Structures are given as C-alpha cells and as structure tokens.
Amino acid sequence: MVELLGPAEIRGLAAELDVRPTKKLGQNFVHDPNTVRRIVELAGVGAGDVVLEVGPGLGSLTLGLLGAGAEVIAVEIDPVLAGRLPATVAERGPEAAGQLTVVGADALRVKAADLPAEPVALVANLPYNVAVPVVLHLLAELPSLTRGLVMVQTEVADRMAAGPGSRIYGVPSVKLAWYGRARKVAAVPRAVFWPVPNVDSALVSFERAQFSFENKKSGTEESIVDKEALFGVVDAAFAQRRKTLRAALAGWAGSADRAGAVLAAAGIDPRTRGEQLDVGDFARIVAAAGRAPRSSGA
Template structure:
C-alpha cells in the first residue's frame, strides 16, 4: 500500500524542489490523507480503469489512485512537478509505481495522441481558474471517459450541476448536460489545502451519457448566444446565432420567443439547433 503524503511531507518536497505554489497555475496542494482517501473512494474506480489525473502536483491524490486503478496518467503543466512525480511515487508506492505515466502538457489543450492509451476516468483536483474548460475539453476529446470525479471551487460545482430555472444555471450547466449526468458529491474544507484557498471547494461526480443525435457545434452556439445576453428574451439573444431566421427557428422548435436562456434545458437547445439546421442546411459536426 502506498504511503500517502502528510502536510510535513508536502512542505519538505516543495522546499527540496524549490517550489512555491503559484496562483498562475492555481496550485493548492491537498495535505490531508483522509481527504485524499475520501476522494479516491468517491471516484468509484475499478481495477481496470485508466485514470487521467489533471494537475497531480506533488502526488497527494496520485498515490491514492495508483492503489486502485490499472494505470494513472498524470497530466502536469509545471515542468518541475512533472519531473519529480515519478520519483515520489516510486519511493512511496514501490509496488505500484510502474502504473504511473506522466505527461507534461496543458490539460486544457491536450490531445488523445499525447496519451499512451485512452483514459476511462477523470479524477482531479482542478485549478479553480480553468476547471470548466478542462472538464469540457476532456469530455469532448476523450470519448472513452466513462466517469469522473473532480474537485473544484464550490461555485463552479454548483454551475456544472445546476438545473434550468436557477440563477446559477448557465452555459457550463448545459454543456455538461450534453456529455454527462453530473451531481455534487460532497464538500471539501479549505483547511486541507496548502496554501489555504479563500474559497470553498466541492466534489462533482459525473457519468457519461450517450451522445445526443444533434449538431454539437450548433447546440453550443445557441447556448453561448442565449447566455451571452441572458437577461434578454430569446428573440433578441439568439440573433447573433440564428440571424434573420431567428423567428423561424424559434417557431419551428416550438419555443416561445419571450423565454430566456436560463429556462431552457439541453433538449430544447437541441431543438433549436435542429430547427436551424432544417431551415439553413448547416452541416453536422
């Protein structure tokens, strides 16, 4: 069994590497082993899972994941951390360290060709400033991802799991619903991080659903337009997306032009895209 990192271990590793957590990359390291165990358990991994872990940092969560999964592919943007992680894992998990692969790159731009094999799960403590684009990028470009558990800023977690009609329901909520069923899976105290963040954290779990039979580019275009001017009625907010056909698109989709984007669910955004496609002949992507 791997020896998880303690608060003292993490500080010692940081000093040895000459690393100070930076706001630039949203680095807040988890220093509580119990929290790490809880996250790993909540991910509901199988022994044959290939986990993509974004932002492994010094390896707190990596050590817990590598005990369970067949392989952990750690995606790290910081070159110092990427170089040090294999040594840390080899030292503290000698029986499992060969299951680790480190890829030094930006997770918001990673391509499947950069990984040794397709991942089946995403588990990560995500930097707060890039959490949404990283999750959506992973779901778009890695269709083999069946499930995931991510730790994000509580407000981001609320947005990813929000339902139509709520004040926090927006583009991230709809786009997440295109790919997966997502739910809040718990809260995480700020005190388990170093440095201590000034925001609350939450766990979000998701399970991929079958891709809708629709043009994703057009659906997301409608979503972005509707929430780009969320206070306006659809007749106005969708003009930038549908142009002169906006009234015809709304009429064909059966959606009242006086509604606002925050009241539409994913099925209704799909109806808008289908209507535009039928009227304008946009190609499917």
C-alpha cells in the same frame, strides 16, 4: 502498500523543489490523507481502471489512485513537478511505480494521441481558473472517458451541476449536460489544502451518456445534432441572458424575426430566456434552424 502524503511531507517536497504555489496555476495541494481516500472511494476506481489525473502537483491524489490499483496517466504542466512525481511514487509505493505515466503537457491542449492508453475516468483536483474548459476539452477529445470526479471551487461546482431555471444555470451547465449527467457530491473543507485557499471547494461527479432529445412533433427520441452548432446557440443565448431568446439569438439567426421563426418551429416561446431551457430544448432549436424558412433579409 502505498504511503500517502501528509502536511509535513507536502511542505518538505515543496521546499526541496523550491515550489511556491501560485494563483496563476491554481496550485493548492491536498495534504490530508483522509480526504484523498475519500476522493478515491467516491471516484469508484480500482484495479484495471486507466485514470487520467490533471495537475497531480506533488502527488497526493496520485498516490491514492495508485494505492487503489488504478493505472494513472498524470498530465502536469509544471516541468519541475512532472519531473519529481515518478520519484515520489518510487519512494512511497515502489510496487505501484509501473502503474504511473507522467505526461508533461497543458491539459487544455492535450490530445488522445499524447496519451499512452485510453483513460476511462477523470479524477483530479483541478486548477479552479480553468476547471470547466479542461473538463469540456477532455470530454470532447477523449471519448473513452465514461465518468469522472473533479474537485473545483464550490461556485463552479454549483454551476456545473445546475438545472434550468436556476440563477446559476448557464453555459457550463448546458454543455456538460450534452455529455452526460453532472452532480455535486460533497464539500471539501479549506483546511485540507496548503496553502489554504480563500474559496470553498466541492467534488463534482459526472457520467457520460449518449445524448438524445425528444422531437415534440413526432414524440420520438432523436440523437443527431451537431455539437458545435448546439454550443453556438448556447453561447449566444447566455451572452445576453437577460434578453428574450428572440432578441438574444438575433445575431446567431441573422435577425430577430428569423430567430422568432426558428423558435416557433422548435416549439419554444420566443419570449423565453435561455436559463429556462434544458439541453434538449437547445437541440430542438438547432434542428429547427435547418427547417425554418429564411427571409430574403436574413
């Protein structure tokens, strides 16, 4: 049986390692065993699952995942924390020690080749300042990831799961939607962390799905679209989100007239704003850009 960490154990480990949680690394350690159990349950991981955990810290969630029978690949940028984690597992769940691999690396730069196996799930308490970039990087780099559950700042969770037309809908919402479905599943109280953060937290789940979009002219489903091209259009559309798409995409397309022609070819009103489009609409813009004629000035 794996013993989870409580408040006293968390503070004891921090004191032993002379760890002083920093805002720069987004370090807020979960010290409530019931919260850990809830996260593991909501993640739906168990025996035989290879789970990627980013920022395991002192090991609270790591122990919970191992206790559920999962194989855990823990990516930790802090060498002191990375070095202590195997010993913590050996002390509190020796029978699960062989299920853990610690990779000392920056999650924003980790590659598939850096990992000993292909993870199927991402379960993590992510540093809030890099949560979205980390998730997008890992989804792009690790096609084996089919699902995940991450704890992030509530405002970030809302943006990740937002739909078109919402004030908080933006770049993270669209790019995550390209990979699959994201949804906010639960709030996490501040009191379960040490130190107590000055922001609220929430859990976001996602499931990877094969991207497709409707060709409105033929009525058929298409799946071929260049991701980088799509993301470029999304970035351009939301860089000036108060402008109409005709104006916002002028730089991307080469001119406002060219942007208008592409939008018309995609079946989208040029007066529309980016926050009104779903990921399929952005894909249609990319597809139309390859068909719409260029003017000599563009």
